Amino acid sequence: MPHRIAVIPGDGIGPEVIAQAVKVIQALGGVELHELPWGADHYLATGQTVPANGYDLLRSFDAILIGALGDPRVPDNRHARDILLGTRFELDLYVNYRPVRLLDARLCPLKDRNPGDVDFVVLRENTEGLYVGIGGRFKAGTVDEIAVQEEINTYKGVHRIIRHAFEVARTRTRRAVCMADKSNAMQEGHALWQRVFREVRADYTDVSTRHLYIDALAMMLVQDPRQFDVIVTNNLFGDIITDIGGALQGGLGMAASANLHPGRTSMFEPVHGSAPPLAGRDVANPIGAILSVALMLEALGRVDDAQRIERAVESAVRDDAVTGDIGGRLGTAAAGDAIRTRLA
Ligand code: NAD
Ligand code: IPM
Ligand code: MN
Numbered sequence: 001m002p003h004r005i006a007v008i009p010g011d012g013i014g015p016e017v018i019a020q021a022v023k024v025i026q027a028l029g030g031v032e033l034h035e036l037p038w039g040a041d042h043y044l045a046t047g048q049t050v051p052a053n054g055y056d057l058l059r060s061f062d063a064i065l066i067g068a069l070g071d072p073r074v075p076d077n078r079h080a081r082d083i084l085l086g087t088r089f090e091l092d093l094y095v096n097y098r099p100v101r102l103l104d105a106r107l108c109p110l111k112d113r114n115p116g117d118v119d120f121v122v123l124r125e126n127t128e129g130l131y132v133g134i135g136g137r138f139k140a141g142t143v144d145e146i147a148v149q150e151e152i153n154t155y156k157g158v159h160r161i162i163r164h165a166f167e168v169a170r171t172r173t174r175r176a177v178c179m180a181d182k183s184n185a186m187q188e189g190h191a192l193w194q195r196v197f198r199e200v201r202a203d204y205t206d207v208s209t210r211h212l213y214i215d216a217l218a219m220m221l222v223q224d225p226r227q228f229d230v231i232v233t234n235n236l237f238g239d240i241i242t243d244i245g246g247a248l249q250g251g252l253g254m255a256a257s258a259n260l261h262p263g264r265t266s267m268f269e270p271v272h273g274s275a276p277p278l279a280g281r282d283v284a285n286p287i288g289a290i291l292s293v294a295l296m297l298e299a300l301g302r303v304d305d306a307q308r309i310e311r312a313v314e315s316a317v318r319d320d321a322v323t324g325d326i327g328g329r330l331g332t333a334a335a336g337d338a339i340r341t342r343l344a
Contacts, residue, residue, distance in 0.1 A: 002032045003062040003300050008083065010039045012274025013284035013332075014067025020286035020336025021065060021293045024312075027340050028297070028305050034061065038083050040071030049082035055090040063296050064267040067289065068274040081133070087267055088126050093259035094157065095164050096124035096238060097295070098271060100225075100245035100255070103317045107250030107326055110222070118248045120228035121168060124238025125161040126259055128152045131235045153189040153234070158196045164262075165232035166204040176229035177201070178210045180217040180237060193234070218244060246271050246288075250326045253285025256292040258299060268296040282331035285323040287313055290339055312342035 007022065009015035025031050036057075043049050051057075058064055064087065069080035087093070102108050102118035135149040162179065169177045179197045183190035194211075201209045212220070214237045220227065221244050233241065246255035255271035270288030278284045291313060298306035321338035322328030330338060 002030050004032045004034065004060075005296075006058055006061040006064045007033050007035045008038050008064065008066040009035070010067035010069045010083070010274065011041075011071045012068055012276045012279040013272075014039070014069070014274055016279070016282065016284050016332045017270060017286040017289035018065065018067040020332060020339070021289040023336050023340050024290050024309060024343070025065075025293050025297075027343055028302075028308070030302070030305075038079075039069060040074050040079055043079040044073060049079040050086055055087065058087060058267075059091060059265050061265055063265060063300060065293065065296060066267055066269040068270065068272060070274040070276070072276055084269075085131060085133075088259050089132075091259075091261060091265060091267070092127060093261050093264075093267055094125065094127045094160055095258075095260040095262070096122075096126035096235075097168075097258040097260055098122040098124060098238070098242040098245060098255065099295075100242070100248055102249055103254070103314055104250075107254070107317070109247055109250075110225070113225075117226040120225065120245075121172075121230055122238055122242050122245060123161060123165040123168060123230065123232040124242065125157060125232075125234045126238075127235075128154060128157045129235030151186070151189050151234075151236075153192045155192065155196065158193055159200065162193075162196050162200045162232055165230050166200060166207055169207045169230045170204070172229055174208075174229040175206060176208045176210070177204075178212055178217070178228060178231050180212050180214045180231060180233040180241075182214050182237070184213055214241070217241065221245070221248065242271055251285065253288055253323065253325050254291075255288045256290075256295055258292070258295040260299065266296075266299055268292040268299075282333060283324060284332050285325050286332050286336045286339075287317075287322070287326075290336070308343050309339075311344065312339045315342045 009018040069084045099121045102115045105114045130151045132152045138146040169175045181190040181193040246252040252272035259267040294306040294309040316338045323335045
């Protein structure tokens with residue numbers, strides 16, 4: 001039975017990079033793709049972000065591949081909130097798994113760094129934190145305006161992401177988890193992270209542990225990324241440090257991610273956004289989207305095919321058959337072809 005995949009190309013460079021990711025999946029076969037038009041154009045034309053029963057529709061697929069959402073014509077980002085964040089929340093995709101792996105020394109902006117020096121994963125809590133949209137504005141638009149945006153940390157939410165981080169660490173050679181929070185300043189919400197981290201690590205005595213405040217971690221990511229293996233953190237901090245992770249790999253165009261609820265329909269997407277200035281110019285790097293397909297196939301149990309994609313990407317990077325952002329001369333489509341034709 002082929003896997004049934006929902007494909008949401010989305011906005012800006014989303015459709016261009018997703019077209020390349022689709023080429024790669026189709027070359028591997030074993031999937032049935034269903035494209036959904038959700039995005040800014042669809043919202044502006046119909047007033048609809050996600051159709052009625054849209055999340056149920058998504059749950060009926062084996063996986064979801066999504067490009068990027070964000071369009072200057074929708075300044076409040078309403079459609080992205082419903083389509084991207086809404087899917088994370090409604091499908092309860094509590095793990096945002098973002099691997100950071102340098103594929104070639106010359107892509108790293110840090111001097112004298114080799115692939116082995118940048119090889120860690122970020123587990124970002126994906127269903128709560130500052131993203132829940134609880135809050136409001138009082139006296140909006142006046143000099144007395146008050147804006148409240150609550151950060152939610154629940155025992156259940158913190159526990160399941162930290163436990164997942166330990167499970168991931170057990171599959172890795174170094175078996176080291178670093179939990180990052182801001183418990184020195186956020187003495188209520190992040191005290192919960194501290195408590196749960198202490199509690200969970202007692203069950204994983206084979207995994208080494210460390211705690212860092214998020215500001216120090218951001219500095220160390222740039223100074224010496226080699227020290228990191230598995231990083232677990234909250235929704236907002238995870239968002240920010242995975243853009244640093246993108247840069248360490250050569251740029252945001254390289255970074256892949258998975259929004260997971262183990263055992264359920266999960267969603268796969270490049271870390272980057274819709275990059276409006278690059279849209280329609282055949283310049284966007286499709287590697288983040290293509291490596292997100294590798295994460296998807298791995299989650300669907302097609303580990304060999306996932307590795308075939310990774311090897312093809314590594315080979316294209318080695319041969320400089322890549323886009324301009326990482327020093328190549330190819331357009332998006334040609335860079336996608338370079339990877340597709342290297343699938344062995
Ligand atoms: P962005 O990720 O779109 O772009 C940031 C920088 O990275 C830009 O310089 C861009 O040119 C570069 N870049 C990004 N992807 C690239 C690629 N594939 N190849 C080459 N260069 C690439 O972030 P932004 O500019 O802050 O946001 C633009 C829009 O995207 C906003 O509406 C934002 O909300 C949205 N966004 C969406 C997602 C998502 O859907 N997952 C993620 C991030 C941002
Ligand atoms: C990401 C993006 C999203 C996020 C935006 C578009 C809401 O930056 O997936 O990293 O903050 O989660
Ligand atoms: Mn982000």
